[in-house]
Each structure stands twice: as structure tokens, then as C-alpha cells.
Amino acid sequence: MPGILQQQSDERPTQIEVKELHPTFGAEIDNVKLAELSDGDFKTVLELMAKAGLTDTTHVDFSRRFGDLDDIRPYMTGGRKPRYDYYELFDAGNVDEKGNVLATDSPRSHYGKGNAFFHVDSSFNPRRASYSLLRAAKLPPPNTGGNTEFSDSRTAFDTLPEELKQRLLEKDYVGAHSLHSSRKRGSPSFFADLHPEDFPMHRHRIVQRHEPSGRTNLYLGAHIHHIEGLSETESWQLVWSLMGWAIRPENTVSVEWKSDGDLIIWDNTAVMHRAGGGAYEGKYVRDLRRTTVHDASSTAWGLNEKKDTRPGFNSFENPASQKLQASMT
Numbered sequence: 480m481p482g483i484l485q486q487q488s489d490e491r492p493t494q495i496e497v498k499e500l501h502p503t504f505g506a507e508i509d510n511v512k513l514a515e516l517s518d519g520d521f522k523t524v525l526e527l528m529a530k531a532g533l534t535d536t537t538h539v540d541f542s543r544r545f546g547d548l549d550d551i552r553p554y555m556t557g558g559r560k561p562r563y564d565y566y567e568l569f570d571a572g573n574v575d576e577k578g579n580v581l582a583t584d585s586p587r588s589h590y591g592k593g594n595a596f597f598h599v600d601s602s603f604n605p606r607r608a609s610y611s612l613l614r615a616a617k618l619p620p621p622n623t624g625g626n627t628e629f630s631d632s633r634t635a636f637d638t639l640p641e642e643l644k645q646r647l648l649e650k651d652y653v654g655a656h657s658l659h660s661s662r663k664r665g666s667p668s669f670f671a672d673l674h675p676e677d678f679p680m681h682r683h684r685i686v687q688r689h690e691p692s693g694r695t696n697l698y699l700g701a702h703i704h705h706i707e708g709l710s711e712t713e714s715w716q717l718v719w720s721l722m723g724w725a726i727r728p729e730n731t732v733s734v735e736w737k738s739d740g741d742l743i744i745w746d747n748t749a750v751m752h753r754a755g756g757g758a759y760e761g762k763y764v765r766d767l768r769r770t771t772v773h774d775a776s777s778t779a780w781g782l783n784e785k786k787d788t789r790p791g792f793n794s795f796e797n798p799a800s801q802k803l804q805a806s807m808t
């Protein structure tokens with residue numbers, strides 16, 4: 480994977496530098512101008528890019544080359560608008576609508592705590608996500624934390640004990656995914672009166688073929704509320720033993736954000752990720768914005784009905800969701 484590619488443009492060729500981050504997955508790509516990338520070079524640049532020089536507009540435009548984009552309309556209640564021009568940009572930062580740093584005890588901070596567990600984006604939707612493109616609009620000072628960590632869930636499956644691998648293949652388990660569940664798990668006291676069972680969950684098989692590579696993937700993550708057909712105890716034992724296997728140090732890599740404008744791209748159907756905390760929390764702006772691409776593979780919809788309902792918090796009239804809605808402001 481490491482090496483140097485020639486990026487052709489109308490003006491002059493530039494050199495794209497590729498540095499390996501982990502033996503089985505992850506690469507750092509430097510000196511690339513995404514807005515000028517040819518179709519040929521685009522195919523080689525799928526995992527991680529640095530100093531990409533994207534604006535909100537070019538971030539969204541570039542992301543559309545991967546496929547149809549998800550948007551944040553389900554979370555925008557009461558006529559609220561995002562703090563930037565595009566509904567396609569998910570707000571993964573710690574900034575309020577006035578540009579101030581969120582307090583660590585604010586509702587939105589509680590909402591974000593669930594992202595500290597390894598997860599895949601949008602598995603709680605009927606149609607899951609393929610790529611996420613996360614861009615640093617503004618980073619906190621160096622050495623204040625906030626790395627993003629990744630787990631190679633294909634290699635995790637490959638290396639499972641043979642007996643467990645065979646059990647998974649035979650049983651073909653289905654995970655029920657819930658955004659409400661992962662929010663509550665991240666901050667149980669704050670969301671004490673929220674009951675994920677009161678809301679629809681969406682179903683995706685745990686063992687799936689990753690179509691671009693042909694390899695088998697473990698589709699797991701913190702949004703899983705339970706595994707169908709198992710008791711609550713059996714379900715949690717299996718989920719956490721698989722998660723524990725997938726996030727062993729040999730399967731993970733921690734990526735440090737280095738400069739404003741850095742962009743990390745990952746494939747949610749092949750890796751899990753989580754947000755790392757740090758000393759920046761409650762003190763310094765960490766403004767991260769993400770586009771999320773709808774999966775176009777044959778298993779994109781899992782076992783769900785193909786309809787455009789997404790579990791944002793204005794989708795339900797259940798009073799318990801009011802707190803979640805408030806946490807998004």
C-alpha cells in the first residue's frame with residue numbers, strides 16, 4: 480500500500496504520498512487535491528487523506544462521487560437549521576450554534592457519549608451507510624486528545640476461533656440496531672427515562688460479505704441493542720465477546736488529527752470506529768463535520784423494508800424522545 484502516485488491534472492502532475500498505518504488496514508494519504516482528482520486516481524484514494532483542502536461545498540461535492548448522501552433533516556426539529564449551509568453535513572463537533580464550546584454536561588455532550596464506543600455509522604437506519612467522510616474544520620491544540628480509532632472487522636472475522644466462526648455462519652444471526660440504545664448506553668443516567676424498546680429498530684445480519692473485497696465482515700457496533708433469537712444474557716455475551724475480539728490492539732489503529740482540513744474516509748461495512756476523548760473537551764473547539772454515503776450493496780437494506788424513514792428524534796411522538804430532541808440543539 481505505501482508508495483507514491485502521480486496525480487494528473489490539467490496544470491501539472493502532483494505526487495500523492497501514501498503511508499501505511501496498520502498491517503491490515505488504514506493508510507495516510509498526503510499532498511492530494513481532491514477537487515481535481517481524476518476518476519482513475521479516485522479509485523486508489525478510499526481510506527484516509529490528509530490536508531485535503533476541502534471546504535463545506537467541496538466536501539459535499541467530493542462525497543457525492545461515492546454515492547447518494549444521507550442528511551440530517553430527521554434531527555432538525557422546530558425549524559432549526561444546521562450551523563452551516565448543507566444538510567448533508569453531520570455535526571460531529573463540540574460547538575454550539577454560536578460557535579462556543581459545549582459544556583461537558585450539556586445535553587449534546589451527553590448525546591455524543593455513545594460515540595465513544597466502537598460503532599458503525601447509521602446501522603440504526605433501514606438502509607445502512609457505506610463510506611463516512613469526516614473532516615476537521617477546526618482542531619483543538621495539539622496533544623489535547625480527540626483521536627479517532629478504527630477496528631478492522633474483516634480481519635476480526637478471519638481470525639476468530641474456528642468454532643465460533645462456524646457457529647456464526649450456521650446461525651446467521653441478525654442484530655437489531657437502535658440509536659436510542661447507544662445514546663442510553665453512553666449516558667445511562669441522563670437518558671434514564673428513555674426506553675429503546677419503545678422505538679423501531681432496524682435489522683442487519685452480523686456476518687456479511689463485504690462486496691468490494693469479497694471478504695467476510697463482522698457487522699457489529701454499539702448501536703446493536705440485541706441479537707434476535709437469543710436471550711438478553713446470551714445476546715450480550717455474544718455481542719461483547721465479538722466486540723472484544725474485534726477491538727483487540729492488533730485489530731485497531733488510532734488516528735491522530737494533525738491539521739485543520741484533514742479528512743478521514745472509512746468504509747462502515749468493513750471497519751468500526753470510535754471518537755476518543757481528551758483534555759480538549761469543554762475547553763477547546765473541535766469542529767468536525769461528516770458526510771455519510773448510503774450503502775449501495777445488495778445488503779444495504781438488511782432485513783428492513785425499503786422506505787425512507789430514519790430514526791431521527793422528530794420521527795416519533797413518544798414523550799421520552801423529547802430529551803433526545805433537546806440534546807440535539
Ligand SMILES: [Fe+2]
Nearest residue numbers: 594599600752
Ligand atoms: Fe461515528
